[in-house]
Amino acid sequence: MSTVREVLERRDYATIGNIIDPKSRVLDLGCGDGALLAWLKDNKDCDARGVEIDRALVQKAIARGASVYQGDMAQSLSDYPDSAFDYVILSQTLQQVANPVTILREMLRVGRRMVVGFPNFGHWAVRLSLLTTGHAPSTSLFPFKWYESPNIHVLTVLDFEALCAAEKWTVEHRIFLAGSSRVSAMPNLRAEVAVFVVRK
Amino acid sequence: MIANAQMVETQIERFAALPLDCGSVLTPVDIAFETYGELNANRSNAILITHAFSGDAHAAGIHRVSGRPGWWDNMIGPGKAFDTDRYCVICSNILGGCAGTTGPSSIDPATGQPFAMTFPVITVPDIVRLQKMLIDRIGISRLLAVAGGSMGGMQALEWSVAYPEMVAAVIPIATTHRHSAQQIAFNEVGRQAIMADPDWDRGSYYLQRPPARGLAVARMVGHITYMSDSSMKEKFGRRLNGREALTREAAGFDFSAEFEVESYLRYRGSQFVDRFDANSYLYITKAMDYFDLSYGRGSLPAALERAEARFLLVSFSSDWLYPPYQSEEIVRALRSRNRDVAYCELSSQYGHDAFLLEVEEQTELVRGFLNSTYQRVTR
Numbered sequence: 168m169s170t171v172r173e174v175l176e177r178r179d180y181a182t183i184g185n186i187i188d189p190k191s192r193v194l195d196l197g198c199g200d201g202a203l204l205a206w207l208k209d210n211k212d213c214d215a216r217g218v219e220i221d222r223a224l225v226q227k228a229i230a231r232g233a234s235v236y237q238g239d240m241a242q243s244l245s246d247y248p249d250s251a252f253d254y255v256i257l258s259q260t261l262q263q264v265a266n267p268v269t270i271l272r273e274m275l276r277v278g279r280r281m282v283v284g285f286p287n288f289g290h291w292a293v294r295l296s297l298l299t300t301g302h303a304p305s306t307s308l309f310p311f312k313w314y315e316s317p318n319i320h321v322l323t324v325l326d327f328e329a330l331c332a333a334e335k336w337t338v339e340h341r342i343f344l345a346g347s348s349r350v351s352a353m354p355n356l357r358a359e360v361a362v363f364v365v366r367k
Numbered sequence: 368m369i370a371n372a373q374m375v376e377t378q379i380e381r382f383a384a385l386p387l388d389c390g391s392v393l394t395p396v397d398i399a400f401e402t403y404g405e406l407n408a409n410r411s412n413a414i415l416i417t418h419a420f421s422g423d424a425h426a427a428g429i430h431r432v433s434g435r436p437g438w439w440d441n442m443i444g445p446g447k448a449f450d451t452d453r454y455c456v457i458c459s460n461i462l463g464g465c466a467g468t469t470g471p472s473s474i475d476p477a478t479g480q481p482f483a484m485t486f487p488v489i490t491v492p493d494i495v496r497l498q499k500m501l502i503d504r505i506g507i508s509r510l511l512a513v514a515g516g517s518m519g520g521m522q523a524l525e526w527s528v529a530y531p532e533m534v535a536a537v538i539p540i541a542t543t544h545r546h547s548a549q550q551i552a553f554n555e556v557g558r559q560a561i562m563a564d565p566d567w568d569r570g571s572y573y574l575q576r577p578p579a580r581g582l583a584v585a586r587m588v589g590h591i592t593y594m595s596d597s598s599m600k601e602k603f604g605r606r607l608n609g610r611e612a613l614t615r616e617a618a619g620f621d622f623s624a625e626f627e628v629e630s631y632l633r634y635r636g637s638q639f640v641d642r643f644d645a646n647s648y649l650y651i652t653k654a655m656d657y658f659d660l661s662y663g664r665g666s667l668p669a670a671l672e673r674a675e676a677r678f679l680l681v682s683f684s685s686d687w688l689y690p691p692y693q694s695e696e697i698v699r700a701l702r703s704r705n706r707d708v709a710y711c712e713l714s715s716q717y718g719h720d721a722f723l724l725e726v727e728e729q730t731e732l733v734r735g736f737l738n739s740t741y742q743r744v745t746r
Contacts (some may be wrong), residue, residue, distance in 0.1 A: 232739025
């Protein structure tokens with residue numbers, strides 16, 4: 168798993184947990200070792216399920232009691248009936264999937280709402296890195312060399328807002344974080360991580 | 368005292384009648400079973416283990432009579448995956464078998480002779496129906512789990528849709544919702560090997576010699592399908608019995624068992640003859656071939672829509688007899704009906720045998736899954 172996800176997933180838990188209503192039906196895409204699922208089950212009494220492609224992580228997740236299956240995110244989504252879940256979560260992997268818009272549309276078919284968290288490529292440190300070095304940005308959020316990076320579809324807060332507008336999706340919540348603190352003003356410049364709650 | 372704690376014995380329950388899918392009714396019918404661990408006060412901690420093709424009721428512990436350990440003793444016991452300190456584990460011999468439960472080698476009360484080929488053709492739902500009668504008689508209204516590998520997985524699946532209200536969780540391992548042409552083909556080779564043995568004598572060999580050669584060949588084919596190319600390479604390679612290389616002086620240039628793999632298969636084949644009935648082989652493999660979870664239920668997703676249980680499916684990467692894609696078909700059907708399913712394809716080189724050998728990783732999965740299921744049930 169990438170460093171970005173390791174760092175940011177922890178930061179997301181409390182945030183995502185505060186958004187999700189108790190006893191909800193939740194699907195976590197790319198759920199890793201099931202830590203978020205376990206948190207949702209223990210703290211929110213959710214019917215929480217997950218998909219993960221990495222065998223070792225699936226084993227860990229099942230061993231901790233989570234209903235996780237090994238599989239491809241896109242294919243798993245396509246199997247589910249409409250509105251099977253209250254929330255479908257995509258935490259810190261949107262920038263790593265091959266067809267992000269297809270995935271997002273499917274998330275809103277399968278779930279009544281989607282929760283999408285991603286690292287903000289518009290953050291000032293990213294911009295500064297490119298401006299001052301002339302190399303593909305290298306920051307604590309995006310630490311990879313261009314040829315090693317799992318991030319194939321990097322995006323900014325503005326990019327995501329524009330996509331929601333184009334798709335006529337309603338953004339219910341926006342949460343912007345820098346470190347462990349909330350950001351309100353100028354999120355596209357100051358937020359390291361953005362979490363959006365979106366419905367059709 | 369510690370040794371005694373794990374000593375187990377097989378019990379028999381008798382039922383007056385068992386109606387079968389083929390229309391016949393078996394009267395009466397016996398079922399052999401063993402139990403490990405204690406039922407709790409509200410009887411919510413019972414787990415039924417369903418055995419594979421050639422298994423029996425002796426799944427765990429040391430048998431008081433034979434002194435042998437159970438066939439899944441590495442998974443069932445105090446502190447193990449199916450933890451008998453917490454759960455009450457039950458395992459019964461399947462209908463049609465030859466280890467205490469009524470089968471073709473049992474005496475037909477109408478004639479006083481073994482049934483042989485007059486035994487009615489049975490199905491996996493028949494096998495499960497008899498297990499359900501046993502569970503009812505023990506007084507368990509809802510099982511915490513039904514778990515089994517290979518043909519045992521078929522029974523677990525059948526439980527989940529035939530008696531959905533009676534199962535909180537099912538664990539089908541290295542199994543399928545129906546046999547492919549390849550799986551039926553291997554079973555047919557085994558059946559034909561038995562039937563081609565003159566000693567089979569249309570199944571009525573019980574007072575004479577059993578069709579030992581045919582049954583041994585059938586088992587040899589079976590063992591090949593349980594292993595994998597790489598596990599056979601590792602276990603035998605091209606190694607020879609008692610010599611380094613094939614030379615003109617040393618080699619027999621005959622058809623004795625020169626390769627280790629040949630003598631291994633012959634040994635396993637002849638060993639099997641001592642403990643298994645050839646007619647049971649015919650009836651049980653037929654039941655496996657007939658099995659189709661969707662039969663009479665529309666489709667696989669429609670069948671699984673009946674299920675109320677949580678599912679944990681496990682497959683093994685090198686299992687070419689019950690390949691992972693067959694488990695994935697079940698997982699996808701469960702998803703299409705939004706059922707609660709966990710699934711993992713474990714990495715193993717042992718082929719289909721992995722479900723009996725890959726103890727550590729299965730233990731991790733089963734323990735976590737059972738634990739969270741038990742928490743839900745008892746909450």
